[in-house]
Amino acid sequence: EAEVAQSPRYKITEKSQAVAFWCDPISGHATLYWYRQILGQGPELLVQFQDESVVDDSQLPKDRFSAERLKGVDSTLKIQPAELGDSAMYLCASSLVVDSHGGYTFGSGTRLTVV
């Protein structure tokens, strides 16, 4: 069964440092999403890509967060500088098309701890 790959699985970083997460969606999936899940809460959308274009980044804290999907395949989410409140699970998901009747396929996530 096809999977969404994410790395690293776990990341510990110091406050004010830069950190990056990588996601490789299911082959052929044009739409890619980054969600942030704070402990005890549901996932919240950070950014949505359609191919290489950003469709929705209204909830992305753009002063410190950036996301790219240069070739419309894999994606990188970066935080610089990291803050204590950024500690969370960062989930990547993909879907075949933006108006798919299906749900999304999620990766296993990256657990970020900022110390």
Place this chain on the structure above:
Amino acid sequence: AQSVAQPEDQVNVAEGNPLTVKCTYSVSGNPYLFWYVQYPNRGLQFLLKYITGDNLVKGSYGFEAEFNKSQTSFHLKKPSALVSDSALYFCAVREGGYSTLTFGKGTMLLVSP
């Protein structure tokens, strides 16, 4: 704006008993509704969805959910719980096909032996 409410932080049930995890939603148009399950330090796994048609939908691992338009609810059910069902369950909604998924805060299901 679309939203999801999961009123219970935790549901406790004995193995073999039926279980229900509650979800209500709010959207302007037609809802697409989903249930996902999350095991510790893992991503979300798709359980089932309602798009249109029969109000009772069946999904993975013996779970089912009933769509009730008048009550704007989409409760998750299983006739006989297993200890291995213990996990965090998320209800999610999108309005039609073009909006993104909005999740509830999750409900922890604990099934005791």
